[in-house]
Amino acid sequence: MKKVTNVFWIALVLIALTVGYGALAPEHFAEVTGNMESFLTTSFGWYYLLIVSVMVLFCLYFLVSPMGQIRLGKDTDKPEYSFATWIAMLFSAGMGIGLVFWGAAEPLSHFAIDPATAEPGSQEAFRESMRFTFFHWGIHAWAIYAVVALSLAYFQFRKGEPGLISSTLRPLFGDRMKGPWGVLVDVIAVFATAVGVATTLGFGAIQINGGLAYLFDGIPGDSLITQIIIIAVVTVLFMISSWSGLSKGIKYLSNTNMVLAVTLLILVIVLGPTLLIFNMFTDSLGSYFQNLINMSFRAAPINGENRSWIDGWTIFYWAWWISWSPFVGIFIARVSKGRTIREFLFGVLLIPTFISFIWFAAFGTTAIDVQSSGVDLTGLLTEETLFAVFNELPLGMLLSIVAVLLISTFFITSADSATFVLGMQASNGSLDPANAVKLTWGIAQSTIAVILLFAGGLGSLQTALIIAAFPFSFIMLLMMASFYKSLNLEYKAIKRKR
Numbered sequence: 056m057k058k059v060t061n062v063f064w065i066a067l068v069l070i071a072l073t074v075g076y077g078a079l080a081p082e083h084f085a086e087v088t089g090n091m092e093s094f095l096t097t098s099f100g101w102y103y104l105l106i107v108s109v110m111v112l113f114c115l116y117f118l119v120s121p122m123g124q125i126r127l128g129k130d131t132d133k134p135e136y137s138f139a140t141w142i143a144m145l146f147s148a149g150m151g152i153g154l155v156f157w158g159a160a161e162p163l164s165h166f167a168i169d170p171a172t173a174e175p176g177s178q179e180a181f182r183e184s185m186r187f188t189f190f191h192w193g194i195h196a197w198a199i200y201a202v203v204a205l206s207l208a209y210f211q212f213r214k215g216e217p218g219l220i221s222s223t224l225r226p227l228f229g230d231r232m233k234g235p236w237g238v239l240v241d242v243i244a245v246f247a248t249a250v251g252v253a254t255t256l257g258f259g260a261i262q263i264n265g266g267l268a269y270l271f272d273g274i275p276g277d278s279l280i281t282q283i284i285i286i287a288v289v290t291v292l293f294m295i296s297s298w299s300g301l302s303k304g305i306k307y308l309s310n311t312n313m314v315l316a317v318t319l320l321i322l323v324i325v326l327g328p329t330l331l332i333f334n335m336f337t338d339s340l341g342s343y344f345q346n347l348i349n350m351s352f353r354a355a356p357i358n359g360e361n362r363s364w365i366d367g368w369t370i371f372y373w374a375w376w377i378s379w380s381p382f383v384g385i386f387i388a389r390v391s392k393g394r395t396i397r398e399f400l401f402g403v404l405l406i407p408t409f410i411s412f413i414w415f416a417a418f419g420t421t422a423i424d425v426q427s428s429g430v431d432l433t434g435l436l437t438e439e440t441l442f443a444v445f446n447e448l449p450l451g452m453l454l455s456i457v458a459v460l461l462i463s464t465f466f467i468t469s470a471d472s473a474t475f476v477l478g479m480q481a482s483n484g485s486l487d488p489a490n491a492v493k494l495t496w497g498i499a500q501s502t503i504a505v506i507l508l509f510a511g512g513l514g515s516l517q518t519a520l521i522i523a524a525f526p527f528s529f530i531m532l533l534m535m536a537s538f539y540k541s542l543n544l545e546y547k548a549i550k551r552k553r
Contacts, residue, residue, distance in 0.1 A: 203384025
């Protein structure tokens with residue numbers, strides 16, 4: 056613990072105050088954070104739409120630019136992990152558990168409950184549901200992660216800077232980033248990471264509880280005791296994994312995740328409406344690219360109903376991905392040493408996007424097909440939707456068991472990755488943070504989740520995280536400017552030598 060910096064203590068106090076507020080006065084906390092979130096999404100929705108589109112263009116530029124040949128590390132560095140393991144690791148940390156949680160529920164909601172523009176249950180709502188789900192989980196989401204990860208990996212492995220968010224801003228602000236301003240930037244990153252993973256632990260426990268209740272009659276569907284037991288078991292497992300180090304625990308877990316995910320995906324495609332899934336995937340892919348520019352800048356300024364939908368879905372997602380970007384970005388950067396910028400962007404931007412599209416086409420189409428067959432899924436809780444869909448398919452019990460295992464391994468991997476990232480940020484960017492620091496953060500995350508499950512403040516903490524995304528978005532803009540400035544100077548120097 057002697058190696059920890061001020062960032063560790065300041066962030067810990069800030070998190071304790073926030074969680075204490077949420078636990079002791081959950082209703083007032085919910086009201087305050089809800090009002091702040093509503094103000095930001097309503098007043099700055101245009102800003103979120105613009106900056107996320109800028110991030111996409113920024114990543115696409117470097118994907119095709121001659122500067123893309125520069126390596127994230129020294130010219131002689133080679134990648135630490137195989138390409139398949141690397142993809143598995145960044146995908147597991149990035150949004151693995153979210154795909155399981157929302158795989159059936161989001162397309163179903165866009166189709167039958169709350170379509171963007173079409174009539175609920177119509178054919179147009181079906182097409183629209185898949186297009187907007189692709190949009191929310193596609194290139195835009197991964198561009199947000201890529202901006203943070205690319206900048207961190209470049210400055211850490213190419214320039215020899217500490218693996219801190221503040222270090223990426225030194226080309227713009229110099230040594231001022233070593234003082235209070237740098238601490239502030241890193242505290243925001245640690246706060247977002249710890250709170251984001253704590254909420255995921257809580258919601259993950261709720262979904263595992265829902266799955267177990269579907270599988271076993273004796274387990275209640277919404278039991279606080281069951282959820283606390285789940286968090287306790289998961290905490291022990293991810294701390295064991297964290298103790299074993301990055302190259303063992305997270306690596307093996309990530310590969311297990313991908314095997315389970317591919318198995319579940321193939322089973323759903325085979326046992327579900329196979330032809331309809333492939334047709335919807337193909338049609339939705341074309342519709343996504345055809346409408347990409349329109350969806351990216353769609354603000355509905357004179358249609359209050361449509362604007363409300365955009366605030367509740369698109370703007371929420373953009374803020375949510377931004378709030379998660381310090382954690383996911385730092386982790387992706389850490390496992391990407393030795394890859395070229397072009398290879399990095401191809402792997403981070405395009406491959407996970409394609410996998411997500413296939414996933415939602417399979418699970419979303421199957422859920423909508425079940426709904427259209429006369430089984431009403433719209434009254435279920437989000438965490439129950441997936442298991443209700445499986446209940447209507449052959450081998451439903453097997454699918455549910457695989458899904459619970461997958462949620463659990465994604466769950467453990469996210470928490471494990473987060474303790475590593477938090478340990479790095481609290482230890483001046485150390486590539487091998489002390490186990491005591493990781494253990495402290497692991498216990499802290501689980502404690503936050505349990506306290507807020509007990510107090511009913513988990514949703515409010517999620518809202519607080521969305522609010523924290525707003526100031527971090529300005530940091531991301533500065534990171535892009537700093538990265539371009541430094542990389543452009545280096546590229547010009549390389550050209551002069553030639």
